[in-house]
Amino acid sequence: MPAVQETVDRVRQIDVDQYKYGFVTDVESEKAPIGLSEDTVRYISAKKNEPEWMLEWRLGAYRRWLTMREPDWARVNYPKIDYQNAYYYSAPKKKPELSSLDEVDPQILETYKKLGIPLREQEMLAGVVRRDEDGNELAERRVAVDAVFDSVSVATTFKAELKRAGVIFMPMSEAIKEHPDLVKKYLGSVVPTSDNFFATLNSAVFSDGSFVYVPPGVRCPMELSTYFRINEANTGQFERTLIIADKGAYVSYLEGCTAPMRDENQLHAAVVELVAHDDAEIKYSTVQNWYPGDADGKGGIFNFVTKRGDCRGARSKISWTQVETGSAITWKYPSCILRGDGSRGEFYSIAISNGRQQVDSGTKMIHLGKNTTSRIISKGISAGKSNNTYRGLVAAHRKATNARNFTNCDSLLIGDHCGAHTVPYIEAKNSSAVFEHEASTSKISEDMLFYCRQRGMSAEEATALVVNGFVKDVLQQLPMEFAVEAQKLISISLEGSVG
Amino acid sequence: MNAEVRAIKTPAEQALHNAYEGARAALPGKGELAAMREEAFKRFDAKGLPHRRVEEWKYTDLRALMRDALPLAAPPDAAGKSKAKDAGKVFASVDCRRLVFVDGAFVAELSDLTAELGLTIGSMAVALAKGDALVAAHVGKVFETEDAAVALNTALMGDGAVIHVSAATVLARPIHLVFASGETPSSGFIRSLIVVEKGARAIIAESHESSASQVNCALELVIGDNAQVDYFKATQTRGLHVASLLLTVGAKAQFNTFALNSDASLVRNQSFVRFAGEGSTGGLRGVNLLRGKDHVDTTMQIEHAAGHCASREQFKSVLDDQSHNVFQGKIVVKPHAQKTDTKMMTRALLLSDEAEADNKPELEIFADDVVCGHGATAGALDPGLKFYLMSRGIDDKQAEALLIQAFIGETVEEIAHEGFREAIMTAALSWLEARG
Numbered sequence: 001m002p003a004v005q006e007t008v009d010r011v012r013q014i015d016v017d018q019y020k021y022g023f024v025t026d027v028e029s030e031k032a033p034i035g036l037s038e039d040t041v042r043y044i045s046a047k048k049n050e051p052e053w054m055l056e057w058r059l060g061a062y063r064r065w066l067t068m069r070e071p072d073w074a075r076v077n078y079p080k081i082d083y084q085n086a087y088y089y090s091a092p093k094k095k096p097e098l099s100s101l102d103e104v105d106p107q108i109l110e111t112y113k114k115l116g117i118p119l120r121e122q123e124m125l126a127g128v129v130r131r132d133e134d135g136n137e138l139a140e141r142r143v144a145v146d147a148v149f150d151s152v153s154v155a156t157t158f159k160a161e162l163k164r165a166g167v168i169f170m171p172m173s174e175a176i177k178e179h180p181d182l183v184k185k186y187l188g189s190v191v192p193t194s195d196n197f198f199a200t201l202n203s204a205v206f207s208d209g210s211f212v213y214v215p216p217g218v219r220c221p222m223e224l225s226t227y228f229r230i231n232e233a234n235t236g237q238f239e240r241t242l243i244i245a246d247k248g249a250y251v252s253y254l255e256g257c258t259a260p261m262r263d264e265n266q267l268h269a270a271v272v273e274l275v276a277h278d279d280a281e282i283k284y285s286t287v288q289n290w291y292p293g294d295a296d297g298k299g300g301i302f303n304f305v306t307k308r309g310d311c312r313g314a315r316s317k318i319s320w321t322q323v324e325t326g327s328a329i330t331w332k333y334p335s336c337i338l339r340g341d342g343s344r345g346e347f348y349s350i351a352i353s354n355g356r357q358q359v360d361s362g363t364k365m366i367h368l369g370k371n372t373t374s375r376i377i378s379k380g381i382s383a384g385k386s387n388n389t390y391r392g393l394v395a396a397h398r399k400a401t402n403a404r405n406f407t408n409c410d411s412l413l414i415g416d417h418c419g420a421h422t423v424p425y426i427e428a429k430n431s432s433a434v435f436e437h438e439a440s441t442s443k444i445s446e447d448m449l450f451y452c453r454q455r456g457m458s459a460e461e462a463t464a465l466v467v468n469g470f471v472k473d474v475l476q477q478l479p480m481e482f483a484v485e486a487q488k489l490i491s492i493s494l495e496g497s498v499g
Numbered sequence: 500m501n502a503e504v505r506a507i508k509t510p511a512e513q514a515l516h517n518a519y520e521g522a523r524a525a526l527p528g529k530g531e532l533a534a535m536r537e538e539a540f541k542r543f544d545a546k547g548l549p550h551r552r553v554e555e556w557k558y559t560d561l562r563a564l565m566r567d568a569l570p571l572a573a574p575p576d577a578a579g580k581s582k583a584k585d586a587g588k589v590f591a592s593v594d595c596r597r598l599v600f601v602d603g604a605f606v607a608e609l610s611d612l613t614a615e616l617g618l619t620i621g622s623m624a625v626a627l628a629k630g631d632a633l634v635a636a637h638v639g640k641v642f643e644t645e646d647a648a649v650a651l652n653t654a655l656m657g658d659g660a661v662i663h664v665s666a667a668t669v670l671a672r673p674i675h676l677v678f679a680s681g682e683t684p685s686s687g688f689i690r691s692l693i694v695v696e697k698g699a700r701a702i703i704a705e706s707h708e709s710s711a712s713q714v715n716c717a718l719e720l721v722i723g724d725n726a727q728v729d730y731f732k733a734t735q736t737r738g739l740h741v742a743s744l745l746l747t748v749g750a751k752a753q754f755n756t757f758a759l760n761s762d763a764s765l766v767r768n769q770s771f772v773r774f775a776g777e778g779s780t781g782g783l784r785g786v787n788l789l790r791g792k793d794h795v796d797t798t799m800q801i802e803h804a805a806g807h808c809a810s811r812e813q814f815k816s817v818l819d820d821q822s823h824n825v826f827q828g829k830i831v832v833k834p835h836a837q838k839t840d841t842k843m844m845t846r847a848l849l850l851s852d853e854a855e856a857d858n859k860p861e862l863e864i865f866a867d868d869v870v871c872g873h874g875a876t877a878g879a880l881d882p883g884l885k886f887y888l889m890s891r892g893i894d895d896k897q898a899e900a901l902l903i904q905a906f907i908g909e910t911v912e913e914i915a916h917e918g919f920r921e922a923i924m925t926a927a928l929s930w931l932e933a934r935g
Contacts, residue, residue, distance in 0.1 A: 073554065398852065398853075401852075411862075411864065413864065413866070413867035414867065415867055416834055416835065416837075416865070416866055416867050416868075417834070418865075418867075419863065419864060419865045420862075420864045421861070421862060421863045421864065422860075422861060422862040422873070423859070423861045424858075424859065424860060424861070424875070425857070425858075425859050426856075426857065426858040426859070426875050426877060427855070427856075427857045427858075428847065428849060428855065428856045428857075428858075428877035428878075429854075429855045430849070430852055431849035431850060431851055431852050431854065431878075431879040432852070432879055433849075433877065433878065434876075434877070434878040434879075435875070435876060435877045435878065436874075436875075436876050437858070437860070437873075437874060437875040437876070
């Protein structure tokens with residue numbers, strides 16, 4: 001059956017011509033010479049005052065990249081990218097050392113204000129303030145933000161307070177200098193420099209990103225977030241995020257991204273690595289809203305991202321939540337390697353494509369340890385002339401006894417010019433592994449559905465409630481600034497969905 | 500991961516190349532047919548045997564599995580023919596018209612060629628050689644695909660069956676194509692064509708038995724408007740078996756296919772199905788029983804090119820020892836194929852920790868008013884159920900056998916024809932018995 005009107009209207013609200021973040025900030029910037037060569041890599045490394053080992057690491061990746069081919073298996077079509085006709089580094093001109101936020105270019109501060117991301121700590125509280133029974137403000141609603149503008153991090157808030165808790169939250173470029181041991185130990189340990197074409201490119205030219213380390217037993221006192229903004233024309237953004245939760249630690253991290261409207265395509269090739277040790281938990285949420293191009297498919301960001309989490313310790317947990325509405329092309333598979341015994345991986349995704357957007361996204365759950373569990377919930381909605389593909393792998397290796405997976409992916413088409421595709425790979429190499437892949441919405445949880453039906457709800461309402469229930473669970477924890485799009489989406493009806 | 504693959508011919512590819520060069524002049528068919536062979540071979544030769552980087556062959560790396568290509572089969576000798584008399588036991592309990600092929604060649608003296616109104620039976624080699632009009636109209640045109648195994652079959656196709664069921668004919672008996680192999684292991688390229696015209700009804704069964712031969716067979720099946728076809732295929736081969744079903748369905752037609760693979764060491768069953776007319780229904784089902792190092796790959800591409808059609812796919816696999824089962828099902832709903840209704844289900848039952856089940860149920864949908872569902876499960880026998888049976892005094896193995904029987908029974912029960920339903924269940928039970 002076709003989609004219901006309410007859904008059509010809501011998707012229309014976020015159509016490509018409704019893009020709100022398409023403005024350009026006029027700031028002076030300095031760029032690396034156009035093109036990509038060993039010199040570009042050296043230039044970036046020198047700009048960042050990096051130690052010798054880091055430069056060698058980058059050069060190793062660059063040499064490897066030269067031997068690699070661009071992957072073509074995804075269901076996306078785009079003109080060939082000319083890697084020599086782009087800038088790999090662009091930074092707003094600034095004073096040599098920033099000591100406080102007042103020294104950040106007011107234009108940039110204005111940009112983040114316009115995007116709804118306050119960078120001044122006192123403003124952070126201006127949002128929704130929750131109070132406990134005695135009327136005291138609850139601290140955990142605050143969010144520490146790392147703002148990445150083109151190739152550099154311009155500001156990181158709440159650093160001091162986080163430091164008191166022992167949490168390290170800083171731009172990657174600073175972490176390389178201040179915590180070389182940690183960076184050396186973990187960088188590239190989840191996504192090796194040879195992993196894939198775009199990840200290798202990122203390893204060679206990454207400019208900034210966030211570094212998070214939560215020491216053993218610490219529950220991070222606030223949400224951490226990074227807001228990525230591409231501003232400069234003809235520039236790629238290559239950020240690298242590394243999050244480590246040591247034994248028993250907990251951290252919730254949010255990521256947001258926007259870019260100006262331009263007729264050209266810009267490349268965004270990021271790498272995100274998560275490491276969870278014994279009993280640790282990492283929750284990673286993304287609201288991806290890169291410029292999707294116009295209704296005719298002109299312009300837009302090519303979003304080629306490698307995201308992977310390593311549940312290295314026993315009973316560790318990594319959960320990915322993504323709300324995808326932007327980008328001309330999305331090529332992204334946030335994955336979990338369930339190495340530790342009893343570890344758990346989760347993937348919740350809502351991907352909405354409009355205009356001529358092409359989305360090829362999904363996840364990989366690789367069960368290596370014993371008693372590992374994973375859950376995949378993916379909702380794809382295609383409208384306009386877009387194509388939306390879910391591509392996912394669930395694999396249980398020989399020793400992954402009692403591995404469990406539940407996958408549910410639904411797609412919804414609005415109009416008959418778009419496409420929705422599902423490509424699940426299910427590989428079981430262990431007889432005690434139990435894998436279930438369902439596209440039927442009635443299979444979420446019979447008990448829950450039954451309960452709702454008992455209370456007089458229709459099957460459709462009950463299904464929507466159950467699915468949205470757990471999506472909401474994560475989305476509600478997004479700060480208000482990020483949640484605008486997300487909130488619009490959660491009430492989208494599943495009616496008319498196809499497998 | 501992304502390194503270039505060098506185009507060096509493997510021994511098998513080289514042998515196939517030599518076989519084609521050597522046989523080219525003698526292969527039946529001239530003019531357009533010869534050009535089609537030539538073109539198909541070029542396509543195969545350029546890409547070589549499919550390997551794991553070819554998405555459709557990801558789990559069945561033929562380049563690695565096929566060490567060498569055996570010489571092309573010689574015409575069957577007396578010993579081969581006498582052996583073939585007992586072949587096709589799997590469907591022996593059903594009263595069928597038997598057509599016997601030894602090493603891919605049609606053996607008229609072993610076949611039942613009694614006349615029946617509206618039915619024409621012939622040999623593909625003969626039809627190709629004399630430029631038969633039916634063959635010229637359909638061969639290589641039923642479902643165009645880039646697949647390497649189909650291309651290789653087209654290049655080297657020798658013999659097979661050509662069956663025509665004219666409009667509104669209801670066949671009195673099912674037709675059983677018996678494919679047996681001779682004493683010497685060889686490689687065979689079998690091509691068959693079956694055209695069931697408007698409003699006709701036919702039941703076709705195919706059984707394959709061989710020791711170590713390499714068989715590449717392809718069947719082109721054309722189902723006309725309002726026609727009804729049931730197709731059964733049983734594969735019990737110990738060599739390499741690659742089978743392609745190329746099928747086009749007209750409007751308001753009905754068809755069902757069922758594939759049984761038991762004790763088959765290396766099988767690739769691929770189906771390419773197109774719903775070309777509105778209002779048709781089709782069911783593709785199968786049961787795979789694997790043990791030892793058996794490798795069975797079921798791959799299908801179901802294309803809904805017209806609206807208001809329904810398809811059901813249901814496959815069950817039982818895996819023991821170090822066996823490997825692959826299921827890749829792709830349902831494509833073309834734009835404007837509105838009101839399409841499909842449901843695909845694949846279940847794998849793993850009896851051993853060394854077995855591997857890979858499932859890839861894929862959907863590609865371009866129409867907004869359709870219902871497409873798919874499901875896939877993999878897991879072991881439910882210990883609770885087994886405990887229940889054992890608590891009733893049934894021993895371990897027998898309890899397992901009962902549960903397996905119930906598991907595959909769900910799919911076998913769907914067969915409408917009682918004779919074939921029982922024959923397939925009997926074959927499955929004898930596999931279970933052999934398991935001990």
